[in-house]
Amino acid sequence: MSTVRPFRIDIPQAEIDDLRARLRNTRWAPSLPGADWERGVPTEYLREVAEYWATEFDWRAQETALNAFPQFVTEIEGLDVHVVHVRSPEPDAVPLLLTHGWPNSFVEFTRTIGPLTDPRAHGLDPAIAFDVVIPSVPGFAFSQAPRETGMTTATVARMWTTLMARLGYDRYGTQGGDLGAYIAPEMAVAAPEHVIGVHLDGGIGMPTAADVPAMSARDRAEWDEMQQWMTGGVDHHALLKAAPQSFAAGWNDSPVALLAWMLQKFQEFTPMAELAEDVIDRDHLLTNVALYWFTQTTGTSSWPMYDGLRDGGFAWPRDQNLVPTGVYGGGSPLMRTLADRGNKITHWPADNPGNHFVAMEEPTAHATDIRTFFAELR
Template identity: 85%
Template sequence: MTTVRPFRIDIPQADIDDLRDRLSRARWTAPLPGAGWERGIPVAYLRELAQYWANEFDWRAKEAALNAFPQFITEIDGLDVHFVHVRSPEADAVPLLLTHGWPNSFVEFTRTIGPLTDPRAHGLDPALAFDVVIPSVPGFAFSAPPREPGMTTARVAAMWATLMDRLGYDRYGAQGGDLGAYVAPELALAAPEHVIGVHLDGGIGMPTEDDVPAMSAEDRAQWAQMQQWMTGGVDHHALLRAAPQTFALGWNDSPIALLAWMMQKFQEFAYTADRAEDVIDRDHLLTDIALYWFTQTTGTSSWPMYDGLRDGGGFGWPTDQNLVPTGVYGGGSPLMRTLAERGNKITHWPSGNPGNHFVAMEEPAAHVADIRAFFAELR
């Protein structure tokens, strides 16, 4: 049960042909009155994107690129866990576990693996390099789904601690954004004697209504922007908490429905851009979406919403931990740092880093630079 087995992606050609056939036979709805995205994804835009997915997107090329990274499967707590494991050519590399978000996958980090593991080849100081481990969260991509209710980010973190021990790593860092920003602090709580530090893309120090009276004008302006982002768009937490099975039936059967849903969410997460593909390469987005389609994981990946991100269920911000240092890529206002420091040992809080929600996809160079800056302080 502790065996680590090599793994390669090999999607059957029949599945690729079936996807193209389904895309070609789509029954399109008429566009509703309104402009832009105010009623959802524009039909004309989605039709063009679907045509590109069917006729120009080269899955086999993307599959070969993903298979260039060593991948493995091992069983943990009765579930097969898929993971990428790339060792650095540099001596004394720091082991680093990266946890992806939703609606994402290990594809999220593919453009950062090279600079993290082989900085010398990318014009960076080789004195700091990383062995990178990127597991697929249970229910995502090639990892087995939870078999019963009750999966939480704390349980995932405990599985990650087992994985790192199985790989022979005694001291390592943890990093994540979105769903990964919930798992990484839980990993520090699960194995504080092994975790060097936790680097997050964001999600801590978030104010509540109780904090509003003490806010400065700058704080209030940022709070208004946060409220607009948190309450705008489609609330996937509410939707998938209420009826994940119902919606997954549509997404699993229709690639058009899946494409519309995923691009809707990526659009909302790219909140400062006109279109998600203005900041994330179209093929990069479609590689992630195709992975959901081929692995049929739109339903099984919904557990963070219907089981709850934390013990006890429901939505809440990532759990505080002050056992190891925390660094944040997009720190936010001084108020947010003050709030974050109530329950976290903040040692890295930069300002001005570029990017929206999925910064590893949008700004891989900046993401790598910030991870390096944080962990350089902890060596």
């Protein structure tokens, strides 16, 4: 059970050919009235990206690039877990576990691996380097899906602490955004004696309705703006909590249905850009979409929604004051006040660039911020 086995991605050619045939044979839905993204992904834009996916996107090139990173599989709590594990050439590297988000995969971090593990090769101070561990969350990509309901972010965090011990690490940092922002602090709760610090992309200090009565007029205005932002777009939490099996039937059978869903969500996650691919390279986006297609994980990856993010329903990542916390996108004074109530905040920068998936959009800035936070904890 404790064996760590080498892993290599090798999608059969027949599956690649089948994907291209399905894309070519799409039965396109007619365009609905409305401008731009008012009714969802514009049909002409979707057709253009689908055509690119079928005729120009080179999966084999992306597969080769992914296989350049050492990958492994190991069984933890009855599930095979896929993990990218890249050791630094620097002798005093800090072990660092990165947890991806939804609807993302380990591909989220591929452009930050180099600056984190081999800073010397990227013109950075080699005194701050990391051994990087990037596991695929159960049900995502090449990690086995939960066999029963009841999987939680705390369970995954416990699995990750087992993984780090199995890889030989006693003291390490943890990092994540989106779904990863739930799992990273849970690792500190599970093993505070092993976790040196928690770095989050965001999702901390978020107010709730219970905080409203004590808010100032300025804070209440911010709360009202946040409500408009949080209720915009497609509520994937409600959708996937209610009927993930129904929606997965379409996403698992039609690559265009999957592509439309992914483009919709990444568009909503990049509010400061006109198009998601203006800030995230199209091939990077399609590599992530293709992984969901080839591994058939659009349904299995939805467990955070139907099992609930903590306590059976949606809630923001829980606080932990056991180890220091740093945040890439600190947020407003209101959020800092709320974050300080239950966390040891030691890093809260302002004006870091990027939208939601900053490791994909701003890999250099993301790696720099991680380096800055953990440099204070060595």
